[in-house]
Amino acid sequence: MNPALFSLIVYTVTALVLAWLGRHVSSREEVSLRSGGGELSLLSWEIVVAALVYIVVSSLRWLTSWDYNMYYGYFFSLQSLGEYSRENFEPLFALVTYVFSRLGVHFSIYFAFWAMVQVTLLLYAMRHRKALLPWLALCTFLGPYYIFWMGFIRQSIVEAMFVLMVELIVRRKFWIYLLVTLVAMGIHRMCILFIPLYFVPLIRLPKPRRWLPLVLIALCVALGSFPQWLRVLFDHLGRFADLLGYGHYYRLFMSNDLEYAFRNVMGPARLCPLIACLLMVWYYPAMRSRFSQDPYLSAMFRFSVLYMCYINLFANTTQYLTRPGELMRTVFLVMVCYTIHYLWRERKWLPFAAIAFCSFYYVFYEMAKAYFSPGSIYVPAMYHTFLF
Numbered sequence: 001m002n003p004a005l006f007s008l009i010v011y012t013v014t015a016l017v018l019a020w021l022g023r024h025v026s027s028r029e030e031v032s033l034r035s036g037g038g039e040l041s042l043l044s045w046e047i048v049v050a051a052l053v054y055i056v057v058s059s060l061r062w063l064t065s066w067d068y069n070m071y072y073g074y075f076f077s078l079q080s081l082g083e084y085s086r087e088n089f090e091p092l093f094a095l096v097t098y099v100f101s102r103l104g105v106h107f108s109i110y111f112a113f114w115a116m117v118q119v120t121l122l123l124y125a126m127r128h129r130k131a132l133l134p135w136l137a138l139c140t141f142l143g144p145y146y147i148f149w150m151g152f153i154r155q156s157i158v159e160a161m162f163v164l165m166v167e168l169i170v171r172r173k174f175w176i177y178l179l180v181t182l183v184a185m186g187i188h189r190m191c192i193l194f195i196p197l198y199f200v201p202l203i204r205l206p207k208p209r210r211w212l213p214l215v216l217i218a219l220c221v222a223l224g225s226f227p228q229w230l231r232v233l234f235d236h237l238g239r240f241a242d243l244l245g246y247g248h249y250y251r252l253f254m255s256n257d258l259e260y261a262f263r264n265v266m267g268p269a270r271l272c273p274l275i276a277c278l279l280m281v282w283y284y285p286a287m288r289s290r291f292s293q294d295p296y297l298s299a300m301f302r303f304s305v306l307y308m309c310y311i312n313l314f315a316n317t318t319q320y321l322t323r324p325g326e327l328m329r330t331v332f333l334v335m336v337c338y339t340i341h342y343l344w345r346e347r348k349w350l351p352f353a354a355i356a357f358c359s360f361y362y363v364f365y366e367m368a369k370a371y372f373s374p375g376s377i378y379v380p381a382m383y384h385t386f387l388f
Contacts (some may be wrong), residue, residue: 017053018134021053023134025044063379067151079102141357142364158190163243165177165194193327201298206323217309220312279339304336310328
């Protein structure tokens with residue numbers, strides 16, 4: 001079977017299976033709440049099966065996504081040679097890798113562990129939001145998220161962790177939040193940025209209006225379209241880049257290395273999240289009324305707008321400079337799911353169709369490119385397995 005077609009089947013079937021399981025558990029919970037019962041446990045059979053499906057699909061992947069080879073080589077060299085292929089991984093991540101390598105397990109078990117950590121964090125964060133689970137499954141596997149997640153393992157773990165940490169911000173649990181931040185820094189040192197992010201939802205703003213986030217996003221899109229002015233700013237950022245673990249990329253960027261130089265990005269991968277965010281901003285006042293029982297909605301909305309501003313501000317620089325903003329990417333994903341769910345429930349079919357297309361097009365688009373134009377540039381997006 002053509003690898004692109006096989007990949008499309010894997011991503012689509014997994015998305016539909018997880019969406020059905022999410023819909024089933026959320027429907028059962030609605031019945032339970034209407035009859036005077038409580039929320040269903042995270043150990044409900046649908047959630048357990050969904051977690052297992054995610055873990056199995058992730059563990060059977062091989063040479064998929066851009067950084068997979070690095071992590072695979074790191075684990076393999078440590079297991080077979082007892083030597084690190086890279087010395088500067090964060091201590092907690094290095095420790096976990098060392099333990100699994102010394103146990104002599106198959107590399108799929110190692111990747112299954114990280115998939116289990118990620119899906120557990122996400123499902124626990126969604127424990128009071130089970131109605132979003134079907135949309136989360138579809139956005140994850142049909143959008144760009146899954147292809148990136150278990151390739152960029154450390155980044156994906158801390159992104160999922162931050163969704164859960166938003167609750168600590170809203171509940172003003174600063175010291176617990178700081179402790180979790182230190183744990184996250186043991187996986188990816190860039191998580192030092194979680195400390196200033198704690199204060200974002202606490203900033204008092206005037207009564208929210210649509211125009212403010214729209215103006216901010218438009219300004220960042222405009223500035224990001226002509227990013228050469230950023231070199232003046234970057235002249236003063238070298239030391240800070242080292243703290244985040246990006247000093248190497250920063251110096252390559254400043255040296256005019258072609259791989260890390262300015263670029264021109266204005267395709268579907270940039271436009272579709274932007275359109276989804278604009279719809280999110282437009283319908284946010286109505287969503288806030290509809291989901292008034294969720295105290296975390298306002299914080300997630302702020303982080304989503306901040307994420308979109310940052311990503312567009314740095315869109316035409318090297319991809320490595322967008323990574324810090326991507327700490328908020330999974331929060332943005334959850335907020336997109338809120339918007340899709342609201343438009344579906346309110347039967348606003350035209351905006352629903354628009355945001356659904358923007359959220360679900362990616363895998364079909366990438367696999368179509370891979371099918372009609374086979375080449376190494378598309379290989380990382382395809383699903384490969386060591387089984388055959």
